[in-house]
Amino acid sequence: MSDLDTLSVNTVRGLCMDAIEKARSGHPGTPMGMAPVAYTLWQRFLRFDPADPIWPNRDRFVLSEGHASALLWSLLHLTGVRAVDPDYEVLGRPAVTLEDLKSFRRLDSRCPGHPEYRWTSGVETTTGPLGQGVATSVGMAIAGQWLAARYNRDDYTLFDFDVYALAGDGCMMEGISSEAASLAGHLQLPNLCWIYDSNRVTIEGHTDITFTEDVAARFLAYGWNVTTVADANDLDQVSRAFHTFRAESRRPTLILVHSHIGYGSPVEDSPKAHGTPFGPDGVRATKRFLGLPPDAEFHIPDGIEDWFARGIGARGARLRADWEKAFDAYRGAHPSLADELERIQRRELPDGWDSALPAFPADPKGLATRDSSGQVLTAVAQAVPWVLGGSADLAPSTRTRLAFAGAGDFQPGDRAGRNLHLGIREHAAAAVANGMALTKLRPYWSGFLIFSDYAKAAIRLSALMEIPTVHIFTHDSIGVGEDGPTHQPVEQLAGLRATPGLLVFRPADAGEVVETWRVVAALRHEPAALVLSRQALPTLDRADGRIAGASGVAQGAYVLVDAPSGEPRVILLATGSEVATALAAHDELTAEGIASRVVSMPCWELFDRQPREYRDQVLPPEVAARVAVEEASTLGWDRYVGDGGAVVGMHTFGASAPLKQLLTKFGFTPERVAQVAREVLARTDRGGPGEEVTP
């Protein structure tokens, strides 16, 4: 351990303290305790070129204890990591300037309170909600193994990156980390290293009050390699642990580091060190203890930046240059694979990827949208080799297994397999998919819609990060039938639709499923949730012109069938399985001479983005009589049905019974929809207000 090592570590600590102090807000505890470990990793081990923070074969560093963001910001600044624009162009300017550090936690600073992916380059994934980072890191490690299996060739090791995640006691307590660790252990991911910052202090006190399990034994039970560092400040011990990880070839590694929260400060080893600035006196005292000039703020001693440049900087530059050279040769030897890799990096699909999407002939019996989606997914995956994914143990039910020749299973013995068995671990499944999406693969995962609840926090992060994770949810309503209310989603659609930036699709038939995938597969910066039926839905006959083609999915909502006159008196709005119900109600109304229009509304978010003109075409303001039908909470539909309208929806939980009985019980029959339409029409003709319909 050289003087420069010590000075570097303490410089990082000083910057963290100063940033937090200036912000009067932040979490100094972990940066103080773990600076030596993060420093050792970055300076001595991390294969990362600050000049190109998106070099595809870089080692990934995930700060799972995201509240320690100041630690990351300080390292990004000191190592001179460059900024990257939203379309993956490396820019000349630094990711984090000293000014950014000084405006930590201020509006528009590149140093927000927690690491935000796409906002600050060098951030590999957004963290803060505990456990998400470590679970996401498993997806990155899977992606690394998969990329290596598909793209490495005898003479070309294009991918051999490692994934490091720094985790605290909180990450270890969260269930998602258990799920992810169990999966990673099963998959024997040798490129995954979690560093456990065991400071044994959380907000309520010492972990003795609630967290007394033997974490090392638990990870051994998962099949991990476990090594311990007795003193976070001992850089040689820390280095030895990283060497142990590097030498491990068939297990993930947990490095259990005994550390001191708020090291060197007056509140060391106290919960007070976690999330409160030390105060001016505390900072000065700590700087004195660390041998830093007590009154110098944001002090970077001469030579420190150069020292980082000679360490991580020089190593990263050399490795990346070698890689670029190798890739140039690879492009000559394997042009098609190289082309794939370049498209992956730009998040582009192969030309003509959608030319072989299946078409579904009209069929009154039809098929479940889970089935048509499964067929379309297969076509997409055949056209796009880096589409891969899995299910939370429900692939036979969600129809997401890729069964074509060569698809294979991703397992310790087959790293090129494209079917993941994620286990009954929805939360980790979504986070793993996020990790794969962050590595720029095109991943999906699947489960029942009701279990989106288990994964919600990870789904949210895909939206916040603006990454194109595809969340596939089947068994989307009381259509689940006999399994009953525990398995019948009611409020899940509302929660997903309220999530900014998440595109929620509920297609009505196989035709809409094709168009949904056409939109979804091409997404580059948005996640999507597909909401699919368990039960068969008629495949609409869109050939004769009466029923519109399904391309309107791209606008989010479209006129599916209009009144013969083109001047409807009442509009029926529906999504998914209820579109067929609305169509039957429309026929009933037509037979009575009531002019009605059916609007299929598979994606609210896309519809809301359309120009007012288009929206008014679909939902003419002068037609106040509107009935929405959806087997879900009515929350949100009022925006579309307006004051004059009514919503046929769910006001209670479902029930256990065959589907047909449930449709009658809860009022989702054509007769009932037509009846509500008549009532609404009568009311709006009188100018009276609408009323929500309770069955």
Add this chain to the structure above:
Amino acid sequence: MSDLDTLSVNTVRGLCMDAIEKARSGHPGTPMGMAPVAYTLWQRFLRFDPADPIWPNRDRFVLSEGHASALLWSLLHLTGVRAVDPDYEVLGRPAVTLEDLKSFRRLDSRCPGHPEYRWTSGVETTTGPLGQGVATSVGMAIAGQWLAARYNRDDYTLFDFDVYALAGDGCMMEGISSEAASLAGHLQLPNLCWIYDSNRVTIEGHTDITFTEDVAARFLAYGWNVTTVADANDLDQVSRAFHTFRAESRRPTLILVHSHIGYGSPVEDSPKAHGTPFGPDGVRATKRFLGLPPDAEFHIPDGIEDWFARGIGARGARLRADWEKAFDAYRGAHPSLADELERIQRRELPDGWDSALPAFPADPKGLATRDSSGQVLTAVAQAVPWVLGGSADLAPSTRTRLAFAGAGDFQPGDRAGRNLHLGIREHAAAAVANGMALTKLRPYWSGFLIFSDYAKAAIRLSALMEIPTVHIFTHDSIGVGEDGPTHQPVEQLAGLRATPGLLVFRPADAGEVVETWRVVAALRHEPAALVLSRQALPTLDRADGRIAGASGVAQGAYVLVDAPSGEPRVILLATGSEVATALAAHDELTAEGIASRVVSMPCWELFDRQPREYRDQVLPPEVAARVAVEEASTLGWDRYVGDGGAVVGMHTFGASAPLKQLLTKFGFTPERVAQVAREVLARTDRGGPGEEVTP
């Protein structure tokens, strides 16, 4: 193992197969494999009186693998468990008749697809979503320990019940079970026994494809006692395992049972056995293998019911009679404690429980609703000794710690403590609270609103079960400030409000907090979510009559301040921290001579239940100019603002910055609200449509 044992086990299996076959739907795999274990537990060990399935000191049996419901229905039928009405009156009729079994999974059958609490007596908690049952069982075990510590006296052991939970591979994989097991291990709950049905088969195949961890070692790491049964069919081995549990005095116990999914059927040990009926031929073949008459359906051999009556029936009757006798004596010796216990069983509160609720004087600076809520909670807990709870490691931030003398911490050394340290385990925290509520205590748990996502599946179950769990969420908006978008809820309110039966409260000031708790504490069959601010909110001056008293909280929404004329031209609707913003906007409008009304709307669900007349008084239909203000997704507000209105809400995720900057950035200032009100007024005066406001 007697002939009657064997016959009983196979009778259970036969009933399960027949019920599933008749329903053409259900999950035969686990009932066939685990019938011997469930039988042994019920017949030889469970201290449960079928004649009084709500006897307070009964052992609890939780079927965490809820898809195996046929197993429970068969046992409830064969043991003659009585029905109980919703107000806890034991009825003469059986909980499950043979007819019910024959209508398994049909509408209104007492035998739905999964066990539903309150629908079928003998069901201790609703299960089906995997992992929930085991996590809930931890709450029941905590409640058992707490009840014993508070109410047992030297001569009276009123509480010594055990809690058994039957769990499958899925339960073990879900993160929530890891959280709950870690907590239970820490708490050293000796009255908790999980039975792990290790059949190593899930829907996608053998667990070898994704679940290869050493579960026994993992539980040893948590601090559990682990014992193994090599053959589920060996009743003596199974009995020995239960004796091992009974002998354990300081750890929870995991009984790892090696079992065969679909035992005896043609699909034994195959994923096909999990969730598909065997078919008529399969059933006949299986019955033949088991020595049952192959063509007799729903066959109960003579003497079997009597055998159960002599086993669990006689034991339960004797134990309960002894208990009732003891309780009669206890009532004499400890009348006040006995009175508490009787109120607990009826879910009633002590007389005058709300007489000492704090009052908060008007204060323009005010205090955060987390702070006022903490004070009110303390008063409630002092008045109601069986109010207890904890936090997912955030008590210092959520202000939910009970700090009065004697409150104590619930720990291995203090079973009477009323503060639980639940750890950074939100999902288990909510499920544990549910388990305590199911044991009829009045529990709460707390966390940040953003982390309600982690706990959503358990929150949902509290609503589905209609139990009064109190979910306390603070840091409820962009008011979180510097921690940024990962910690700022946007869509959570929508998801919670869309959940049927969950009362969501977002009080505006300390006055509304008091009234919120007045409603919430008295709830008997509904859960509540309290949504509270991190930042200080003015305590409104309700004394002079200009601002209405807060008792309107009970109606969900009320006129807080009206136009001096009583004839507003525009209505401002708000909740929580935005009520003060709306009041300031109201003042601005008033100064301009624009008559406006402010409606505080702390609980949509309660408002929706009011008669139309009241709702029209608060929101007169003739006033179309309405502006809602809430720092959350706008989803759902259209119902209240109507076509003419506008919503000032969140359309993106938040940002990391001090609160004041965020309010300006996202448009939550009085000036902006007043401006939107003017615009809306101008539009509605012209008769034009409203428009959602995007900042």
